[in-house]
Amino acid sequence: MELIEQIGDIQNQIQPSVVALGYFDGIHLGHQELIMAAKKIAVEKKIKSVVFTFQSHPLSILSPSSAPNLLTSNSKKIEIIESMGIDYMIFPKFTSDIMRTTPEDFVKDILVDKFNTRQVIVGFNHRFGYKGQGTPELLMSLGEKFGFEVTIIKPVQISGKVISSTLIRELIQSGQVEEVIKYLGHHYSIEGKVVHGKGLGKKLFVPTANINVQYNVLLPKLGVYHTMVNYDNTLHHAVTSVGFNPTFEEHPLSIETYILDFDDNLYDKTIEVFFIERIRDEMKFMSLEDLVHQIKTDIDFVRHKIKN
Numbered sequence: 463m464e465l466i467e468q469i470g471d472i473q474n475q476i477q478p479s480v481v482a483l484g485y486f487d488g489i490h491l492g493h494q495e496l497i498m499a500a501k502k503i504a505v506e507k508k509i510k511s512v513v514f515t516f517q518s519h520p521l522s523i524l525s526p527s528s529a530p531n532l533l534t535s536n537s538k539k540i541e542i543i544e545s546m547g548i549d550y551m552i553f554p555k556f557t558s559d560i561m562r563t564t565p566e567d568f569v570k571d572i573l574v575d576k577f578n579t580r581q582v583i584v585g586f587n588h589r590f591g592y593k594g595q596g597t598p599e600l601l602m603s604l605g606e607k608f609g610f611e612v613t614i615i616k617p618v619q620i621s622g623k624v625i626s627s628t629l630i631r632e633l634i635q636s637g638q639v640e641e642v643i644k645y646l647g648h649h650y651s652i653e654g655k656v657v658h659g660k661g662l663g664k665k666l667f668v669p670t671a672n673i674n675v676q677y678n679v680l681l682p683k684l685g686v687y688h689t690m691v692n693y694d695n696t697l698h699h700a701v702t703s704v705g706f707n708p709t710f711e712e713h714p715l716s717i718e719t720y721i722l723d724f725d726d727n728l729y730d731k732t733i734e735v736f737f738i739e740r741i742r743d744e745m746k747f748m749s750l751e752d753l754v755h756q757i758k759t760d761i762d763f764v765r766h767k768i769k770n
């Protein structure tokens with residue numbers, strides 16, 4: 463896959479192509495259907511497949527205070543789109559210049575002139591161009607004008623709900639992580655480097671891997687979760703606490719994982735934590751013994767689940 467981060471870098475027009483448009487946070491099952499439709503058309507018509515998305519959420523420029531924390535980091539997005547067999551990923555920053563581009567200019571100057579587009583795929587509710595004035599219907603009429611086909615993907619629904627990045631974010635933020643798999647196709651995960659915590663865990667006989675995540679990563683509701691940790695391409699059952707550890711004063715927000723039956727040194731290693739099920743709220747304990755006792759109960763809960 464060729465990754466193009468600046469549209470200005472495209473000197474020679476891409477060969478005839480089919481382009482999928484969207485922000486694609488999470489690359490949920492609706493996004494996957496849309497991207498696979500582009501891939502299928504590319505193979506049938508022997509043209510190039512292109513996914514056009516942005517490095518930053520449009521709201522981070524339009525209305526920074528309402529920009530959502532994200533389900534997928536940029537590196538993860540690239541990895542997933544590449545694994546889907548796409549030829550080109552166009553991945554510019556969302557800038558104020560792009561923001562001011564009218565739908566017609568976007569279509570003419572970028573889709574037609576740069577990508578030599580023969581077909582464009584969007585979802586039923588896709589908006590593009592200045593103030594979101596571009597709709598699937600407008601795209602159809604621009605397609606007639608400039609000579610490309612348009613495919614509009616119908617809403618992909620599960621259990622009567624239209625899948626969207628917003629729906630998935632709400633489930634994660636309210637702790638309903640076990641619901642997420644049916645919309646995302648896999649458990650929600652966050653990835654990060656293992657850093658030093660306050661070192662209290664070892665003293666408590668529960669060593670934990672604390673991870674650092676990027677500032678705009680969406681975190682699940684504070685609490686304790688049954689998780690799976692991917693380390694070195696191996697999955698391990700684990701329990702993870704996301705919270706401020708209220709038993710200790712002024713403890714910063716931390717994401718701490720105790721991996722069952724594991725004692726390698728993880729400092730500076732990258733791990734991915736998949737959230738399977740929420741076990742409980744975080745609690746303030748009167749004594750360290752009570753905290754350790756509760757953590758052991760959490761671990762037993764997971765052991766019991768694995769057995770059954």
Ligand SMILES: Cc1cc2nc3c(=O)[nH]c(=O)nc-3n(C[C@H](O)[C@H](O)[C@H](O)COP(=O)(O)O)c2cc1C
Binds near residue numbers: 660664720
């Ligand atoms: C499964 C699990 C559950 C936890 N639950 C709580 C909790 O309910 N309340 C709390 O104050 N800390 C909780 N903690 C956090 C511990 O207090 C924390 O691991 C310990 O303070 C070590 O912190 P450190 O890594 O900063 O040294 C939990 C940790 C784990 C691994």
Ligand SMILES: Nc1ncnc2c1ncn2[C@@H]1O[C@H](COP(=O)(O)OP(=O)(O)OP(=O)(O)O)[C@@H](O)[C@H]1O
Binds near residue numbers: 493588589624627629
């Ligand atoms: N459930 C779905 N079915 C079909 N197409 C979809 C679905 N969800 C999104 N799309 C399409 O995928 C592309 C990317 O959409 P976008 O990134 O806005 O996703 P979204 O899940 O609708 O996000 P948000 O919840 O932030 O609106 C768009 O063309 C959009 O119309």
